[in-house]
Amino acid sequence: MSSILTNNSAMVALQTLKGINNNLAKTQDEISTGKTIGSAKDNAALWAISKVMESDVQGFKAISESLSLGESSVAVARNASESVTDLLTDIKSKIVASQEENVDRTKIQTDIGQIRDQIGSIVTAAQFNGLNLLNGGEDINILSSLDRASDGTVTASSISVSTVDLSTTAASVDTSGTYAAGTGGNAVQTTGTAATASITVGTPTAGVAYALTIDATDGATTGGDFADAVAFDTTGSASAEITYVAADGDTAEDVAAGLEAAFNQYVADNSLDTAAFDVSRTGAALSFTQAGGDADNTVDVTLDTITSANNVAAGALNGLASIDVTTDAGATAALDAIEGLIQTSIDAAAEFGSAQGRIEIQADFISQISDSLKSGIGALVDADMEEASARLQALQVQQQLGVQALSIANQAPQQLLSLFR
Numbered sequence: 365m366s367s368i369l370t371n372n373s374a375m376v377a378l379q380t381l382k383g384i385n386n387n388l389a390k391t392q393d394e395i396s397t398g399k400t401i402g403s404a405k406d407n408a409a410l411w412a413i414s415k416v417m418e419s420d421v422q423g424f425k426a427i428s429e430s431l432s433l434g435e436s437s438v439a440v441a442r443n444a445s446e447s448v449t450d451l452l453t454d455i456k457s458k459i460v461a462s463q464e465e466n467v468d469r470t471k472i473q474t475d476i477g478q479i480r481d482q483i484g485s486i487v488t489a490a491q492f493n494g495l496n497l498l499n500g501g502e503d504i505n506i507l508s509s510l511d512r513a514s515d516g517t518v519t520a521s522s523i524s525v526s527t528v529d530l531s532t533t534a535a536s537v538d539t540s541g542t543y544a545a546g547t548g549g550n551a552v553q554t555t556g557t558a559a560t561a562s563i564t565v566g567t568p569t570a571g572v573a574y575a576l577t578i579d580a581t582d583g584a585t586t587g588g589d590f591a592d593a594v595a596f597d598t599t600g601s602a603s604a605e606i607t608y609v610a611a612d613g614d615t616a617e618d619v620a621a622g623l624e625a626a627f628n629q630y631v632a633d634n635s636l637d638t639a640a641f642d643v644s645r646t647g648a649a650l651s652f653t654q655a656g657g658d659a660d661n662t663v664d665v666t667l668d669t670i671t672s673a674n675n676v677a678a679g680a681l682n683g684l685a686s687i688d689v690t691t692d693a694g695a696t697a698a699l700d701a702i703e704g705l706i707q708t709s710i711d712a713a714a715e716f717g718s719a720q721g722r723i724e725i726q727a728d729f730i731s732q733i734s735d736s737l738k739s740g741i742g743a744l745v746d747a748d749m750e751e752a753s754a755r756l757q758a759l760q761v762q763q764q765l766g767v768q769a770l771s772i773a774n775q776a777p778q779q780l781l782s783l784f785r
Contacts (some may be wrong), residue, residue: 366777371773373775374774376773377766377773380766381778383765384763385677387759389756391752391756394747394752395749395752400745400747401414401745411745414516414741414744414745418458418518418741419735424730424733427509427527428727431723432727434504435723436492437495438525440709441493441496443721444498445492445565445713449710449713452706454479455476455480456702456706458476459702462695462698465692469624469689469691473690476689480684483532484531484532486682487499487679488534497716498528498529498531500527500531500612500677500679501527502612503525503526503527504527505523505525506523506556508522508723508730509521509726513536523722525537525719527710528712528716528731530680531679531682533679533682535608536674537607537609537675538573538670538675539673540672542670544669561652562650562652563617564648564649565620565649566616567649568615568618568619569671570610570613571610571671571672571675572669572671573675574607574609574610574622574666575606575670576584576606576643576667577665585618606623606627607623607626608623608626609677610677611678615648617648618646620645623667624643656657680708680717681708683704683705686701740742
C-alpha cells in the first residue's frame with residue numbers, strides 16, 4: 365500500500381542517516397581530541413579508572429620534585445662531610461709531625477687552629493634552601509611514594525635522613541635550669557672489699573642535661589679523695605662537671621657513653637685515682653665500683669637532670685677545641701683524639717652517601733612508574749588513529765549514500781500523481 369501521509373522508506377533512510385552522522389561526529393571528535401573516551405558518558409567505568417590514574421601521575425610528579433629537592437640537600441651534606449674528612453686528615457698529618465721534638469709545635473698548633481676554623485665554616489655553610497643536615501637538628505623525611513591499596517586507600521611513604529652534628533660546638537649546661545635529683549646507684553658502700561652499684565639510663569630527651577652526682581662521705585677512699593668529686597650536690601647548687609647534654613637522635617647508650625667519657629675527663633682533670641672509685645659501661649648501664657676502704661665509707665651516686673632551653677649539646681667534632689700539640693702530652697693525646705674525629709666524619713659522609721643513593725634509585729623508580737601509568741591511561745582512553753582514519757573514510761561514503769537514499773525515498777510520493785492523471 366502506498367500512502368502520501370506515511371513514507372516508511374524515508375523514515376528508514378532518515379534514521380540510517382542520523383546514525384551515520386552520529387558515528388561520523390564521534391569519529392571526528394576522536395580524531396580532534398585523540399581520545400576514544402573523553403568523558404564519563406563515553407564509558408563511565410574506564411573514564412573513572414583513567415581519572416584516578418591521572419591523579420596518581422600528578423602526585424608522582426610532585427613526589428619527583430620532592431625527591432630532587434631532598435637529593436640536593438643530602439648531596440650538599442655529603443660533599444661537606446667529605447670536605448671535613450679531608451681537613452681532619454690534614455690535621456692528623458700535622459699532629460703526626462708534632463710528635464717530633466725538634467719541630468715548631470706552636471706554628472703547627474696555629475695551622476691546626478686555622479683548619480679547625482675552616483671546618484666550622486664548612487659545617488655552617490652546608491645548607492640547601494635553609495636546610496642544614498650537619499647542625500644536629502631534627503631528622504628529615506623526604507616524600508618518596510604514594511601507595512594505593514586495592515580499596516582505594518592512599519598512604520604516603522617517606523625516606524628518613526638522619527642529621528649529623530659535625531659542629532665544633534662545646535656542650536653548655538644552664539645550671540640555673542630546672543634541677544631534678546635522680547635515683548639509682550645510691551649508697552655504694554664498702555666493708556673492706558669492692559662494692560658496685562649500677563644506674564641504667566632511660567630514654568633520653570633532647571636538650572636535657574644528664575649529670576652524675578658523686579658525693580663521698582666519711583673521708584677519703586683508698587687511693588684518692590672523692591669527697592670533692594661532686595657534679596651536683598643534693599640541692600643541685602654545684603657546677604656541672606660530669607654531664608652530657610642529649611642531642612636529637614641520641615639513644616640511652618649515647619647518653620651513657622657521654623657520661624662515661626665525662627667521668628673519665630673529670631678524673632683526669634682532678635688527678636683522681638680510678639683505683640679508688642671507677643665507672644664502667646655496658647650498653648645503657650653505668651656501673652660504679654668502690655674498691656676497698658673504711659667499713660663506714662660511703663659514696664652516693666645519682667643520675668640527675670637539668671632541663672633548660674639554654675642547654676647546648678656538644679657537636680660531634682667538639683674535641684677539636686681541646687687538641688693542643690704544644691706539649692708532649694698534648695701531642696700524644698691529640699693523636700688518639702683525631703682518629704675518633706676522622707671516623708665520625710667518615711661515618712657521616714657514608715651515611716649521607718647511602719641516603720643520596722637511595723633517593724636517586726627512588727627517583728628513577730618514580731619516573732618509570734609514572735611512564736607506566738601514562739601508558740596504561742593511554743591504553744584505556746586514547747583513540748586508535750589508524751582505525752579512526754579508516755572509519756572516517758567509510759562513514760563519509762555512508763553519509764553520501766544515506767543522503768542519496770533519503771532523497772530517493774522522499775521522491776516516492778510524487779510517483780502517486782501518475783495514478784490520478
